[in-house]
Amino acid sequence: MSNNKYVETFKELKPKYEKLGMNVKQALDALLGEHGIPYLSINYRVKEQNSFLEKIERKKYEQPFIETEDLCGIRIICYFQNDIDKIQNIINSEFKVTENQSKQELLNATEFGYRSTHLIAQVKEEWASTPAFRGIVDLKFEIQVRTILMHSWAEIEHKLAYKSESEIPKDLRRQFSFISAALEDADIKFEEIKNRINHNKKELIADAEQNQRFDDSVELNLDNLQAFLDYAFKGRRKDIENTSLLLNDMLHYNISFPNLIHGYDSFKDVLRNIEEEEKSHILALNNNYLSESEIYLWTETGAARTLIELIDADYRNSRIDDFSKDIIQKYLT
Numbered sequence: 642m643s644n645n646k647y648v649e650t651f652k653e654l655k656p657k658y659e660k661l662g663m664n665v666k667q668a669l670d671a672l673l674g675e676h677g678i679p680y681l682s683i684n685y686r687v688k689e690q691n692s693f694l695e696k697i698e699r700k701k702y703e704q705p706f707i708e709t710e711d712l713c714g715i716r717i718i719c720y721f722q723n724d725i726d727k728i729q730n731i732i733n734s735e736f737k738v739t740e741n742q743s744k745q746e747l748l749n750a751t752e753f754g755y756r757s758t759h760l761i762a763q764v765k766e767e768w769a770s771t772p773a774f775r776g777i778v779d780l781k782f783e784i785q786v787r788t789i790l791m792h793s794w795a796e797i798e799h800k801l802a803y804k805s806e807s808e809i810p811k812d813l814r815r816q817f818s819f820i821s822a823a824l825e826d827a828d829i830k831f832e833e834i835k836n837r838i839n840h841n842k843k844e845l846i847a848d849a850e851q852n853q854r855f856d857d858s859v860e861l862n863l864d865n866l867q868a869f870l871d872y873a874f875k876g877r878r879k880d881i882e883n884t885s886l887l888l889n890d891m892l893h894y895n896i897s898f899p900n901l902i903h904g905y906d907s908f909k910d911v912l913r914n915i916e917e918e919e920k921s922h923i924l925a926l927n928n929n930y931l932s933e934s935e936i937y938l939w940t941e942t943g944a945a946r947t948l949i950e951l952i953d954a955d956y957r958n959s960r961i962d963d964f965s966k967d968i969i970q971k972y973l974t
Contacts, residue, residue, distance in 0.1 A: 647697070647705060651690055654706070657777050658687045658713040664773040665715055665764070665782060672731050673717075680728075681718040681789055688712050710740070710761045711783035718792050721835055722828050725758055725786050732784060736762040739781070757787040757795060790824045790831075842868040854906065857899040863888055865898070870941040873905050883942040894956045896949060904952035911972045915947060918968050 662685030669683050688696075693712065697705040706712075717728060732738060740761035763781055768774040787795065845868040849855040855872055859865045867884050891901070916939055939947065950957040950969050957969060 647694065648690065650706060651693055654712070654780075655687055657780060658782075661764075661774075661777045661780050661782055662687055662713045662715065664777075665713075665784075667773075668735070669715065669717065669732075669784075672735060673728065676727065676731060678724055678727055678731075679720055680724070681720065683715065683717050685713065685715045688714075710781045713780065713782040715782060715784045717784065717786045719786065719788055720831075722788055722832050723835075725788070728786050729758060729760070732760055732762060732786075735765075737765050738762045757785050757791055760784045760786070788828055790828050794821060794824050838864050841865075842871065845869075846872045855902050857902040859898065861888070861891070861898040866891075869898075869902070870945055873909070874939075874941040874944045877938060877941045877944060879941040883940065887942045887945055890946075890956070891949070894949075894953055896953055896956070900952060901945070901948070904948055908948060908951045908972075911951065912944060912947060915968055915972065916944075919965070 666683050666685045673680055673683075688709075688711070693705075693709065696702075696709060700708070702708040719725060719728060729741070733741075738760050741758070742760075743758045761781055761783055764774050764778045766778060769778045842864060845856065845859065845865065849869075849872045855869050863881070863885055866888050867879075867881060870879065870884060890896075946960075947969075950960070950965075951973065957966070
């Protein structure tokens with residue numbers, strides 16, 4: 642097949658690969674969300690024509706549209722090394738994976754360099770009937786999974802245009818190895834910090850459940866506040882960003898951890914009544930067009946903010962409307 646023929650076929654296939662990339666990205670967005678795996682980004686790209694032609698010439702491909710497996714590439718950038726394994730498991734479960742390779746495993750024990758996990762996959766046959774994947778299930782795509790620090794290394798290395806160690810000047814190789822080792826060590830340490838945070842939260846919650854009271858002697862910080870919210874308002878929706886905003890408000894209004902915990906012990910039953918009254922009020926305002934199931938319960942921080950309104954007059958006067966103020970006041974008298 643001549644280069645001209647390759648170009649014609651490439652132009653015909655490119656829209657299919659664009660459709661494939663967009664829909665696989667959306668599927669991965671949903672899948673990682675369902676499994677509660679945080680990530681920085683999921684992006685896709687389809688190879689440019691010149692890049693495709695250069696690769697098939699360099700690789701001496703005889704059947705380039707079969708042998709080129711990364712015409713469509715998906716890149717997932719996550720925060721922690723441990724999440725890479727979780728993401729791989731999801732991909733293996735939800736897609737037809739034909740190749741799985743960790744670039745880190747190819748390095749010798751004394752080598753440092755490019756680290757990333759690459760998978761070659763296709764959409765499963767059962768997805769073929771869905772509009773999003775109709776006509777593209779036979780196309781392969783590559784998925785790269787890496788942490789932010791792995792991505793930093795890869796992007797800088799790419800910017801400097803070094804494709805292999807032999808291309809790096811000898812006097813710079815030691816520095817490259819040092820930087821790569823430092824980034825790998827940082828990935829490990831971030832994972833250790835995350836595990837320690839989770840362990841400390843679990844211990845605080847377990848201790849509170851055993852003693853039927855949260856320890857009010859612990860430091861007021863984001864992790865301990867989140868542990869308290871998980872204990873006090875178990876099962877409610879949570880968001881660490883909202884917890885951070887709540888912490889800032891507590892510091893601004895000089896509300897200590899003991900204030901919050903003692904207030905919870907005093908008002909935890911009252912909170913349920915206030916929430917029910919607010920739901921009834923919302924139903925009345927909407928002429929009962931909404932059902933109770935359509936009115937969401939408070940989030941963790943929503944419940945905590947109502948608690949603070951009960952225990953601190955300045956905070957209460959700064960944020961609630963007349964109706965809410967009347968409800969709160971009723972339970973204070």
